[in-house]
Amino acid sequence: MDESTRKAVELIRSIGKEFLRPLGLEADRSGRAIPADHPFYQLVASSGFMQRGIGSEYVANGLEKPTSHRPHSSFTNSTWARNVLVAEEGSYWDRGALVSLPGPGLGGPPVLQMGTPSQKERFLSIFKQKDRPLWAAFAMTEPSAGSDVAQIKTLARPDGDEWVLNGQKMFSSNSSRAEWVVVFASIDPSLGRLGHRAFVVERSFSGFEIVRIEHKMGIRAYETASFVLENCRVPAENMLGGEEYYNNKNKGGFTAAMSTFNATRPIVAAMGVGIARAAYDIARKYIIEEYPAHSLHRMRQARERLVEMQRQIANSRLLCLHAASLLDMGRPNALAASAAKQYSPPACLGVVQSAMDILGEAGITQNSLLEKLARDVKAIDIVEGTQQIQRRIVAKYIL
Ligand SMILES: Cc1cc2nc3c(=O)[nH]c(=O)nc-3n(C[C@H](O)[C@H](O)[C@H](O)COP(=O)(O)OP(=O)(O)OC[C@H]3O[C@@H](n4cnc5c(N)ncnc54)[C@H](O)[C@@H]3O)c2cc1C
Structure with missing residues (x-):
């Protein structure tokens, strides 16, 4: 390092x-x-x-x-x-x-x-600037478009030197406190993915309204919000890249959105590794402090479990680092990013489950951090594309 x-x-x-x-x-x-x-x-x-x-x-x-x-x-x-x-x-x-x-x-x-x-x-x-905290956010997901982002329905209509946005976005992290949000919208749904455009919607724009903050099972420290865009007028200069960008067919809004996932998926997957590591440490400490009192057989089983947990953590970390380092070297990393996002979250979910098994009843009480980790880790499997979607991407590349 x-x-x-x-x-x-x-x-x-x-x-x-x-x-x-x-x-x-x-x-x-x-x-x-x-x-x-x-x-x-x-x-x-x-x-x-x-x-x-x-x-x-x-x-x-x-x-x-x-x-x-x-x-x-x-x-x-x-x-x-x-x-x-x-x-x-x-x-x-x-x-x-x-x-x-x-x-x-x-x-x-x-x-x-x-x-x-x-x-x-x-x-x-x-x-x-250092005067006050500022946030920004990303909004792709809609009530009827999660995994299949090509289905987004938020509409962008040109009007003079502005765009008028109408639609709903949901599950947008930190958008409730953001200075601006990158909103993906379609200029014409019949164009499919080629109709996608990205706009920077600023907090001060009228027609942008936060309507709900989700009550989540875990990761509650940040807000995940839904918002509506009702005749929200966005200046043309807030369309990311300008029209020229999208006229180049290889650079459609959809393609661009997908390529940002290649950068963020290894990061999100690595967050699962961090959670799994915390669970592993709790289990390891528990075995060292509590297990000698139990039978040799139980100790042997716990040790094997711990070794497997350690292996899953190491594999997940390597996949994340591999995907990120390809990007750093300017090399294509879509397959590696999806492979990391496909492997790591379920593996980390498994690590947290194994830690819970090792602790038994001590692991499910609210006094145990483990109980919280078990709730936190699931979201990693959903955000930035679920494991099923990553499998489809990996399969597409392999085949
Ligand atoms: C905590 C949290 C934060 C989030 N933050 C953001 C954010 O900041 N910005 C943003 O835009 N979005 C955000 N999201 C949304 C997230 O990206 C979506 O939830 C995710 O893409 C899945 O979409 P969905 O929930 O609509 O599930 P769906 O697409 O409805 O999928 C439901 C189930 O069906 C499976 N499935 C769907 N299609 C297929 C298929 N073709 N083949 C096999 N299985 C399939 C999925 O894997 C999943 O298991 C966030 C979500 C969460 C939970």
């Missing part, structure tokens, strides 16, 4: 221990996300973390795309692989609190991927 990666992981570890874990637990018990005006976020903003956090390094790098072609760079000296390691470490302490951190979040990659230089400057440079 290179020096800057080591420092980034150490930083998130210290933030995790002191803030993410306790705040995540508090949010879980109360059922309410960490409030946007919590002093912790102010601290995060004033430390400059918004431009250093996960997926935000391009802000610090003068808004340059971090995936610049560096064929000879090793993964330990690269941005996306570092993001994977930071995501894992942060999620070890609390995945919900990690995702709640201010910064461009999932809104960053599409701006970076599709935005013109002036759009990157306008939308991403706000995260360089």
